[in-house]
Amino acid sequence: MRKLFAPTALIATAIAMASMPVAADARTRTHKVWTCERDVRHAANTGTVVGAIGGAVLGSAVAGHGAKTEGAVIGAGLGGLTGHQLAKKNAKKNCHYVYRRY
DSSP: OHHHHHHHHHHHHHHHHHHSOOHHHHOOOEEEEEEESSOHHHHHHHHHHHHHHHHHHHHHHHSOTTOHHHHHHHHHHHHHHHHHHHHHHHHGGGEEEEEEEO
């Protein structure tokens, strides 16, 4: 009887282990993801356009009589750069990390 007990127990244990799900397959993974409620790139591009137009108008108005074009070009460049940075900063205020399970 004892001679049959050890092999039978070994076979039963092997069958039980084979039928159990593998722990790695059943496990879920959690990732930290940066999400924004607004599209930051779209907001920054809009800020660039609005800033460039405003800067061009202001640069043309401030420039001297013979340098209206140069004032508009410089104002458009500075206004576009400033508008881009401000809009991007304001859009990122609604961004945060979220934990997601996969």
